Amino acid sequence: MDLNIIIGGPQGGGVETAGMLLIRATATAGLQVFGVREYHSNIKGKHSYFHIRTSNKPINSIKHPADILGGLDPETLATHFSELRKGGVVVYDEAIESKSLTRSPSIDPAKAKRLRSALTEKGIKDTVEGLREYLKGEGVSVYAIPFSKIISNVLKGTNIQIERTMNTAITSAILSILGMKKDIVYDAISSLFAGKAGIIEVNRKVADAVYEELSTAEKFQVESAKGEDDKKGHEEVGKRLLLAGNDAVAIGKILGGLRFQTYYPITPAADESLVIEEIAKIFDNEGRIIGSPIVVQTEDEISAVGMAIGGVLTGVRSATSTSGPGFSLMVEGLGWAGINEVPLVITYYQRGGPSTGLPTRHSQSDLLFSIFAGHGEFARIVIASGDHREAMEDAVKCFNYAEIFQVPVIHLLDKGLANSVTTVPVPSIDIPIVRGKIVDGGEEYKRFKLTEDRISPRAFLGRTIQWYTGDEHNEYGNICEDPVVREEMYRKRMEKRRMILEELPDWDKARFYGPEKYDDLLLTWGTTKGAVVDALPELNATGERVSVLQVRLMEPFPADYVSEFIAGSRRVVSIEANYTGQLAWLIERYCKINVDGKVLKYNGRTISEDEVLNGYRRIKEGETSVVLTGGE
Amino acid sequence: MDLNIIIGGPQGGGVETAGMLLIRATATAGLQVFGVREYHSNIKGKHSYFHIRTSNKPINSIKHPADILGGLDPETLATHFSELRKGGVVVYDEAIESKSLTRSPSIDPAKAKRLRSALTEKGIKDTVEGLREYLKGEGVSVYAIPFSKIISNVLKGTNIQIERTMNTAITSAILSILGMKKDIVYDAISSLFAGKAGIIEVNRKVADAVYEELSTAEKFQVESAKGEDDKKGHEEVGKRLLLAGNDAVAIGKILGGLRFQTYYPITPAADESLVIEEIAKIFDNEGRIIGSPIVVQTEDEISAVGMAIGGVLTGVRSATSTSGPGFSLMVEGLGWAGINEVPLVITYYQRGGPSTGLPTRHSQSDLLFSIFAGHGEFARIVIASGDHREAMEDAVKCFNYAEIFQVPVIHLLDKGLANSVTTVPVPSIDIPIVRGKIVDGGEEYKRFKLTEDRISPRAFLGRTIQWYTGDEHNEYGNICEDPVVREEMYRKRMEKRRMILEELPDWDKARFYGPEKYDDLLLTWGTTKGAVVDALPELNATGERVSVLQVRLMEPFPADYVSEFIAGSRRVVSIEANYTGQLAWLIERYCKINVDGKVLKYNGRTISEDEVLNGYRRIKEGETSVVLTGGE
Amino acid sequence: MAAEWSSDVWPDWCPGCGNFGILSALKLALSELRINKREFVIVSGIGCSGKIAHFVRTNGVHTLHGRAIPFASGIKVANPELKVVVHGGDGDLLGIGMGHFIALGRRNIDILVVIHNNGVYGLTKGQASPTLGKGVKTKGLAFPNITEPVNPILLGMMSGYTFLARGYAYSVEHLKDLLKAGLNHKGAGVLEVIQPCPTWNNVTTTEWVSNNTFYLKDWKPLVEKKEDLAQKMKEVLSMEYGDKRALGIILEDNTREVYQERVTKLNEIYDKYPPSKQKIESNGRILPISFEKTFEKYLI
Amino acid sequence: MAAEWSSDVWPDWCPGCGNFGILSALKLALSELRINKREFVIVSGIGCSGKIAHFVRTNGVHTLHGRAIPFASGIKVANPELKVVVHGGDGDLLGIGMGHFIALGRRNIDILVVIHNNGVYGLTKGQASPTLGKGVKTKGLAFPNITEPVNPILLGMMSGYTFLARGYAYSVEHLKDLLKAGLNHKGAGVLEVIQPCPTWNNVTTTEWVSNNTFYLKDWKPLVEKKEDLAQKMKEVLSMEYGDKRALGIILEDNTREVYQERVTKLNEIYDKYPPSKQKIESNGRILPISFEKTFEKYLI
Ligand SMILES: Cc1ncc(C[n+]2csc(CCOP(=O)(O)OP(=O)(O)O)c2C)c(N)n1
Ligand SMILES: Cc1ncc(C[n+]2csc(CCOP(=O)(O)OP(=O)(O)O)c2C)c(N)n1
Ligand code: SF4
Numbered sequence A, B: 001m002d003l004n005i006i007i008g009g010p011q012g013g014g015v016e017t018a019g020m021l022l023i024r025a026t027a028t029a030g031l032q033v034f035g036v037r038e039y040h041s042n043i044k045g046k047h048s049y050f051h052i053r054t055s056n057k058p059i060n061s062i063k064h065p066a067d068i069l070g071g072l073d074p075e076t077l078a079t080h081f082s083e084l085r086k087g088g089v090v091v092y093d094e095a096i097e098s099k100s101l102t103r104s105p106s107i108d109p110a111k112a113k114r115l116r117s118a119l120t121e122k123g124i125k126d127t128v129e130g131l132r133e134y135l136k137g138e139g140v141s142v143y144a145i146p147f148s149k150i151i152s153n154v155l156k157g158t159n160i161q162i163e164r165t166m167n168t169a170i171t172s173a174i175l176s177i178l179g180m181k182k183d184i185v186y187d188a189i190s191s192l193f194a195g196k197a198g199i200i201e202v203n204r205k206v207a208d209a210v211y212e213e214l215s216t217a218e219k220f221q222v223e224s225a226k227g228e229d230d231k232k233g234h235e236e237v238g239k240r241l242l243l244a245g246n247d248a249v250a251i252g253k254i255l256g257g258l259r260f261q262t263y264y265p266i267t268p269a270a271d272e273s274l275v276i277e278e279i280a281k282i283f284d285n286e287g288r289i290i291g292s293p294i295v296v297q298t299e300d301e302i303s304a305v306g307m308a309i310g311g312v313l314t315g316v317r318s319a320t321s322t323s324g325p326g327f328s329l330m331v332e333g334l335g336w337a338g339i340n341e342v343p344l345v346i347t348y349y350q351r352g353g354p355s356t357g358l359p360t361r362h363s364q365s366d367l368l369f370s371i372f373a374g375h376g377e378f379a380r381i382v383i384a385s386g387d388h389r390e391a392m393e394d395a396v397k398c399f400n401y402a403e404i405f406q407v408p409v410i411h412l413l414d415k416g417l418a419n420s421v422t423t424v425p426v427p428s429i430d431i432p433i434v435r436g437k438i439v440d441g442g443e444e445y446k447r448f449k450l451t452e453d454r455i456s457p458r459a460f461l462g463r464t465i466q467w468y469t470g471d472e473h474n475e476y477g478n479i480c481e482d483p484v485v486r487e488e489m490y491r492k493r494m495e496k497r498r499m500i501l502e503e504l505p506d507w508d509k510a511r512f513y514g515p516e517k518y519d520d521l522l523l524t525w526g527t528t529k530g531a532v533v534d535a536l537p538e539l540n541a542t543g544e545r546v547s548v549l550q551v552r553l554m555e556p557f558p559a560d561y562v563s564e565f566i567a568g569s570r571r572v573v574s575i576e577a578n579y580t581g582q583l584a585w586l587i588e589r590y591c592k593i594n595v596d597g598k599v600l601k602y603n604g605r606t607i608s609e610d611e612v613l614n615g616y617r618r619i620k621e622g623e624t625s626v627v628l629t630g631g632e
Numbered sequence C, D: 001m002a003a004e005w006s007s008d009v010w011p012d013w014c015p016g017c018g019n020f021g022i023l024s025a026l027k028l029a030l031s032e033l034r035i036n037k038r039e040f041v042i043v044s045g046i047g048c049s050g051k052i053a054h055f056v057r058t059n060g061v062h063t064l065h066g067r068a069i070p071f072a073s074g075i076k077v078a079n080p081e082l083k084v085v086v087h088g089g090d091g092d093l094l095g096i097g098m099g100h101f102i103a104l105g106r107r108n109i110d111i112l113v114v115i116h117n118n119g120v121y122g123l124t125k126g127q128a129s130p131t132l133g134k135g136v137k138t139k140g141l142a143f144p145n146i147t148e149p150v151n152p153i154l155l156g157m158m159s160g161y162t163f164l165a166r167g168y169a170y171s172v173e174h175l176k177d178l179l180k181a182g183l184n185h186k187g188a189g190v191l192e193v194i195q196p197c198p199t200w201n202n203v204t205t206t207e208w209v210s211n212n213t214f215y216l217k218d219w220k221p222l223v224e225k226k227e228d229l230a231q232k233m234k235e236v237l238s239m240e241y242g243d244k245r246a247l248g249i250i251l252e253d254n255t256r257e258v259y260q261e262r263v264t265k266l267n268e269i270y271d272k273y274p275p276s277k278q279k280i281e282s283n284g285r286i287l288p289i290s291f292e293k294t295f296e297k298y299l300i
């Protein structure tokens, strides 16, 4: 079972709730689920959608074509109908049938023009009705359900607007068509609207009415989740966390000992800070509070990084979280952390650049920037997580590595991960917390003592007397311009790059998936890993033996380890969401090879499993650089 | 003739004037001159010095050992005596003879310790007198002249402090020992103190007295500048500009049409803005004012880059000038310029990093940062000048290239260049000014029109209606998140990288020096070029054939052009002032070769000609990485 | 006609957003002032408010979060013939952009700064902005705000702005008049607009506004003589510390020199030949500059 | 004894620099307050003034230009048991760092900000700082300054600082008392110190100071009740717009909650277990956290 559902509508019009209802429901049914959210940098009105994939095998990507399309408005239908497979399903409110597909004022003019010419080409009249006719001809089942009528019956006597529950109506219809028990829908509603009894009731009633309406309609059964056993699958799978990438990082940070977080609002990072703020208190099994992180919203990102550094100096595991524009402003602070060997963690969510760019869209184009940001030279660690589970675990590791090596660590994520929703197993509590060389200070304390292993024992502010400065300094941390001291301190800092490479486990440098012996090696990083790894079975069904190497440690670059895998391959292909092929660029630099093919995407949308298959096929057919263009 | 003079003393104690007097005097005598200034990040009191080389062949570097050392204080003598050659000369005020060499409160403790152990090792007593004895034994001529007495005679009746003219006294002594005519000293004093008649008179009197005192002393004649003909050499050489790198850039910018400059004070960039502000008015030969640049001191560098961009949008050639910490804050603005295809020029003087680092010291460690600064991907040009003349010409070219390609241009310089003083021929007025595609706008103007050659005709604010945004945009410059438009615009911007490589002349990509056929190729960039090129004759006298390739275009990297030169070599050695070998790093990346040897320096001091010779020798002897450590 | 001032771009603000009122007032003001579209520039920051630059048919420079003032200053100083207005959010201008906000007052460059004050960071989902009251909990906050608000009028006053006014987004006619006055004023101006954000700010609502503001009637905003400034400032302070916020022109001072005048005093060329009017080449070559006269001190 | 507060680092200020007076006063104040050296932190910016962090025998965090306040805020919020003072130049705190300066007032974090006001950017060779008067030409300037100065006391007052004072660098005893008062005050404080810079500032000299300042005598800086604040502010405004600058404590307000109190109100744990006191591991492993209780809403 592998099912792809797209549900869309105007931003702020309930799409998000619709998607979360579907995700909750399928997850509760014991299925695996992965949902990708696409939305404009706009609060209300512009087209937004959730692409949700559910399967009985583990997944970390979406796939085309879609099986089901639910549209809250005509634009959604016009935008996504071509992504549907033959035999797929479309669901919408009958009441919008006479509306134009492309003439809403909120639609982007370029897109409207493009859609209109596509409609003309296919001979589709520019109305929902016109589209219905066409789709029927294509073998798509169209469910034009009188939702407005159904809802207005339910809402009679209340002053709730019909639009407010349209999402529940459409999702109920989809779940009903999938043959899911109403229980599951009830549960999803209850957990999503937890604490708001009135809303739960209304939505349940809407679900009732829709289930009633569709009681006789044709069903489209989901294997592992049918009939009476709907929730059994779930119990078999065991307790899981259902969360977005932002949540995963927030939880990971708290597990890792984060107690001070600073931030300035920015998409797609801000949700993480809000989550930490809301969690507020950490409990043990006896219900005792055993921790409570403090979150400060600062006046800008310059302050955010400065405050976080301040926190670190007091010995508190502190971090700040941002995306490109914010990171650009943190570069100066990062450099201070570099020269002062401050174990600062910056959580960096990439989004479409440059500048404000595409603030709510996906991208992996800040890799080289994160490695070279800052004037002068200093050691740093850049770790890129590939999925929600990694993101959570890496959040802990970033603190460990920062403190062990006393270097700033950049935890590199991306919008694709931040805003996609999936389940992860409840993490084992047995993760080490390693704080590195810590001392109490004492009289003649030297913060930057030159030691054999280049790490100076670290004392916290409050426990001793010590100095820090952004200037070059002597062992005490006092300004020093002496050329000999300069050289020693410079080397002390820079040689950590080698230490890091020596001491980090391979598992944190790169991860290998696929057959041990392979012809082709796909190189990838970050959230793109999901699609590439998900594609492995099908890739290996094409005759070639294909494996994947996901690089995680981006700086210092694990050239030797990566080279080992490259050595065993005939062809090397990189897959990533940027223009340059930034991972490929680094690999060419450090492994001194030519990457044979690059599969790239830079239209602001994540890479899906089918695109990996398609990209790989084209490389096999001789292209050296394939640009993927999927997604809306 | 090739003569090296070091003159030092406490910062703010007249060292700068002393150095400039020596430089003016030797230049006026028709000699070539190159002076390097070393000083602490301190206004008054810490050790500072000028290393001045003068020669009858063109030079762009300093060289060790020194021939003459003038010390305004004991620390100078202690710091630099070991840099003197056998047979060299030391000049100082007899009155300091009883003072300790290393016990002044202002001396850096690490340095003092190091000096003391060196003195002990050599058996030198820790006083100036002790040093004198030692130096005499080493064949150094010591001129312990009663300057204080001489000066106090001259100043009798005035309330000027003795220290105020100590610099003139010592430089007069040096010039006298060199056999220079007093005329030359007079001229230097007059031009340096232009407009201050009283000061000129006093200083001339001091010079008189010193010349008188030394009338019978042994001389140390400078070949091309002796006796009656002192100034003839100068006339032969023709009109030249005597200037620091900062001045060269300022003048170049004004020639290039800069009319709006913004800055926030920072070493070593701020002097450039002050020069532009002071020049204030541009005259033609008839004395008519034909231009006047406006300089704005902003509240920070974020504002400086924003204001400069604002200026560019009105069609004015605008720039900002900074060093590492400031550039770190400009990264966000740079990205805006990138996505908006703004022909902005940022003049970037590198200094010791990271963070505040060594604010007044040399470094070439921001190369990779300047190339990758900014989230997202966009085209930019990074040009690194190798000497004063290049810096001046490149200042013009940066504006041309910025406007032709409509990309931000970073003019990369360094402290070594900014603060070194030399002469350049008066530039020919015949430099082209190319402004690229400019239109008047009109009704349906599209700022980001997609054209065949990727360059959209540019209209200035005030001439049409147009939009700009840091978000992704359509041809009008209005926000657009459509995936297809996104791709087109992304490609439009990125493909400029190829265009730039195709269209820039080779001369601006890299410059070659030395024999056409060579065994070894030395790769270098920025101000280090001076030392490397100056070393060529001696390098080629060692038996190998050695040539130099100075890379100038750092981004987009001219891989093909550079590879042509590499192809003809047996061994490739990079020489640069950083830890990583950043140029070597890029060459290894782009030219897919291994750089055989790296000669690096990162103690904050510039590379001298003798260090190049020494570094190259060690590479030839089998070392792969040589770290140079000269300079104080 | 204000309609001709509309661009083709659909304003993507939430239904009921106060920004619509500001947009209407601006278009009316521009229309009534018969502004030349080509010589007018809207420079805006990042936020819901900042998008306004796209919605008006005139030059729009949609800059970076907090940086509209530097961009605008560069535009105005390089080409003083342009008329420049800044639009930005309260977060944009008073949070991340605060340093520039103060600096503009000190320079008194002829730019009107319109602050869309909605008490929240609209576009990033409703976090507290610098004007949100302490103890207030709007929809997007996990807990009540713990930071004291700033008063942009008072800060503007302390920084040297020579025009200070406050309007309300839904009082379009009144706001239009304030905009006209602000655009006519020569010097740096602050126009704070109380702007409801129905999506996130459920505290500073229309009702709140009617209970907590009043329209200035007999107030004399004009500083007649330099010496009166301090007294006027005290009066403003009293008023701003009163129970209700005043709507109208709060202070106007024409006694202080505008930046352009200050520059001209030092460099008389600026007035006639600002940077934007200077020729920088002659037949594709650099100008025939005299080195002796221009770079004299460097010649040897 | 103040001497024990001297570090081993040689103060490399110019002879006669006002910073020496500030350094003396600070060491005296720390000594008289019997501050615990380990629990005291000087956080400074970049400039001549910022070097002070190296010259005192206590913790010194010499940060970035303009960024001392964020660093200090992070230190204080993460470990409220530390006593934190910020030292910075007028350029540092009121130019590049202005945004943070205002923000600290709004938070009222318990930090004293000492502004070394010398009217210039000392360490970069004498450019105009934000406090330099318009029309003034100090030694490093090519032309007279064309920007209006800010008054840090008034800006501080408008931003919510609860302690405002002004001293003079060479009045060491008086300044020492101001430092003591400021360090004893609970909340964000501004102490502006008029600091002669004999090297660059030949205008705001000792003589200027004696002609243009006066010592407060019968002035009552204390805000007794919340309601009195506005009135006190008006008085301060009058005074600051008078002919001469007042030296002494200008305003002290203990009625407003300190940041730490505000946090504790929302999160009572903070008071007893601020971040710096929380254990984050148990035997080298993560704490035994209950997922059900802590991350409930994510569990399915
Ligand atoms: C440097 C940087 N940080 C953060 C952001 C994210 N961001 C976009 S809009 C916004 C705030 C919007 O608030 P406000 O300025 O009040 O404008 P409003 O949306 O309320 O009109 C922020 C923080 C950004 N674009 N750039
Ligand atoms: C981002 C950045 N920009 C510029 C500088 C250069 N800089 C060093 S000190 C200084 C100003 C010093 O003035 P002020 O803050 O008034 O301190 P003072 O030296 O007068 O005590 C500047 C601009 C810097 N270090 N960092
Ligand atoms: S979020 Fe608020 S400010 Fe933004 S558009 Fe919606 S209502 Fe307006």
Ligand code: SF4
Pocket (backbone or CB within 6 Å): B043, B044, D012, D013, D014, D016, D017, D018, D019, D048, D049, D118, D122, D123, D196, D197, D198, D199, D200
């Ligand atoms: S430059 Fe001025 S502020 Fe700096 S040390 Fe010298 S006198 Fe003091």
Ligand SMILES: [Mg+2]
Pocket (backbone or CB within 6 Å): C047, C089, C090, C091, C116, C117, C118, C119, C120, C121, C122, C129
């Ligand atoms: Mg706002």
Ligand SMILES: [Mg+2]
Pocket (backbone or CB within 6 Å): D047, D089, D090, D091, D116, D117, D118, D119, D120, D121, D122, D129
């Ligand atoms: Mg200062």
